Amino acid sequence: MPDLKIQRKPLDLRPDLTMWKIEGPLDAESIGYIHREFDSVLESKQNFLVAEMSGVTQVSSAAIGQLMGCRQLLVERGGDLVITGVSLDIKSKLSAMGATKIFKFYNELRTAVNAYHWEVERKSEMVWMSFPPELQFVPPVRQMVSRIARQKGYTNRDSFRIETIVDEVCNNAVEHGSERLKKNIDLNIKIDREKIELEVINASDPDKIDALRALSTSMPKTPDAKLGQKRGRGLALIKMLSNKLDINFSGDGTSVHVTKLREE
Amino acid sequence: MFSMDTQTPYVFKVKFPSDLDYVSPVRKFVAETLAVNKFSPKFAYRSEVIVDEICHNAIIHGSRTVDATVEIECKVFSDRFEFQVNDQGGKRDDIERLKHAMKKSDARLADASQEKESRGLGLEIVRLLSEEIKMEVGEDNMTTVRVVRKREDA
Amino acid sequence: MESQIELEYEDIKGHADTKMVRFVGDLDATNVETVLEKICNLFNDGFINIIADFKKLRYVNSTGLGILLHFSKSAKEKNGSFKIANVNENVYEIIEIIGATTLLEIYDEVDEAIAALK
Incomplete structure (x- = not known):
């Protein structure tokens, strides 16, 4: 099975916002990797992070717990970590872990950006x-x-x-x-x-x-x-x-x- | 004041943000407008489904920039309903896929649907419920989908 | 935000692993996520058989249909079933167009769906 890959890049729609393109298994072994990647997000003073998870093949409660911790830190800074693109199978598993009560899920990046405009920037x-x-x-x-x-x-x-x-x-x-x-x-x-x-x-x-x-x-x-x-x-x-x-x-x-x- | 016949239609338009939140109010508006203009409940319902799927497609694949909009222009004639949905330009791949989907044979997609979830099902519904459907691609890949539906009792 | 849909739940006597769910409103792209979560919670709570009463489901689109097919598949994977009853004419037509009538277990009445439980 290929290893987890997190690619950090600006959103095409809003280059001032950051996206994580996550691919592969989000398993217990990925906690350290998530932690390191998240530190670099914090260092760049980004408070809003979109995790694009259409390429995620597997989820573990340990890795999701780590993402919840990341989200909590961003929320405390007035931002958020939102999730887009998850397949129905992965969504079912996340639901069983209680993650759907914590994270906001959007079908695609565009909807996540719209929500950012509406909720955070208060745009009309x-x-x-x-x-x-x-x-x-x-x-x-x-x-x-x-x-x-x-x-x-x-x-x-x-x-x-x-x-x-x-x-x-x-x-x-x-x-x-x-x-x-x-x-x-x-x-x-x-x-x-x-x-x-x-x-x-x-x-x-x-x-x-x-x-x-x-x-x-x-x-x-x-x-x-x-x-x-x-x-x-x-x-x-x-x-x-x-x-x-x-x-x-x-x-x-x-x-x-x-x-x-x-x-x- | 106005009249509606086979030549002069009632024309109404809605331009809205490219956001799925707006699709439900817009599709219901179109269905209710058809109902008050004496189209049958079945005709109005089918039109609601078609408008839903085409607008959904325009939002997901067409109007993708910040502040993008989708526009629907409807013409209600005494014997038919015509409408067009304009987006603000999608990716070339998505446009080719849309063109291909419009030309598909009657092969049903349901077998594939279990793996692919709902992808592709929307356009299949549109194609089978519309008497006439055309697609035009203009400058900057701006896409217009036109649909004509004849009143059942006309 | 999302279109209006309500899910009402009811236990079925003599079938501890079955839940009846009444769908009220419209099932579309804006609310499939919520519906998915609620039905998945039922599966996770051990209700492997779901009987969906569509009497008051006014509307469904392709996204909604996609999720119904997913429920059917998920239930089968758990050795259970996702049965649909009381489908109105308009909703049935959309299911039929997609060719999904053979992929979904559809019954005229809720009682028939209950009788068909293993």
Whole structure:
């Protein structure tokens, strides 16, 4: 059986991050080797290490214990040691050793880097959508945004509120959109660990713009104000559910910008 | 306001980060949009599977750089559904493998699947569920996969 | 994060080495890792026979299928079995397209799967 080989190199996707390409048997005899290689990682002041293990043929609890110790040191320094590329067989064995409760596993390097961006660097991610100004498109759109929020770790309560906000803003965009221009509605979503920002842009006919501007300035303070009042309730609801609401009118359209902070 | 017929479609697009987290919301969005446009639940479900597999492929093999995105553009006609998924350029080997997989005969991959886990199964599903599928490779290996599905009752 | 899937467990009377697992939700690339860990834990705890109730499994893709084939193989290696019951029409179609209907033990009802235990 060939010996264990650990090759240390920068990640192609992010050369400032370090990867270990581990090949061969991670057995008890490899503990010393892992220790020496890890010392050189620490010396280079790297706190985030991706162990790429698609070439690992065997795992022992002693070697995994050694890797857990390495991870602990990195976590104490504000970093992590994450694992990618393990086969289902090796993953089953790691699960039996309890390693899956300690390490974060990613299918591939790309996902590990994405997680680093999101969790450690707190970077935001963008989604751009465009859909026809027809009411039947609004439910799928609002549910997609809500699902993205849930997928990114927002609570069900937050996700539901985000869904309501998207629903109201998009319904307004459909209702007040231009019948003449037949232009799609654009929805831009910026999401990070702390907040989600939504921007909805729709074309409007010039004669509608003034009416919309008047409506936005006279919006009721609460959604249930006056049963007889037909308009403005949606905007009031958005205002209550969100942390910031801006509406901009230009010569040919409207853009609504909403910020919703994440609740923990 | 808008109308949909065999010539003028509803067009909708989503551009999202090249991250598997986004595939589930996007595939469900497409399926639900087809459902509200009166396509059958079976049609919507099959389309969801196809979108899932192609987007998954674009993320794993296509849009691999930092900040890379994947774009899906859908056209809903009264008699058919067309969509295309654009990635931002993968490795030559992966593109050749994709091309090869699209041309495969009806040989089933299940026998091999036990050894290879799920590798290759996704494209087999796409090929068998789509009436028409085409792949184009542009500048910098940017790849577009186009799929056409006819409405069952059209 | 991952798509929503819940696994609900139930013991089966008279079969101490068997666990019934209800899959609720979607099985896809984002949650196969979690499902793998949970099912492997059952194998490791001595449950060599798993009966997977798919009545509420709405969705499966190729990655999900890959892991089902892996469970079937792992169970056989332990002289056990991974049986699937109550598969809905849509999920069955995907299994069929892959040609995996002969590789997986599929039953119409959970009771039939229990009756087929050794």
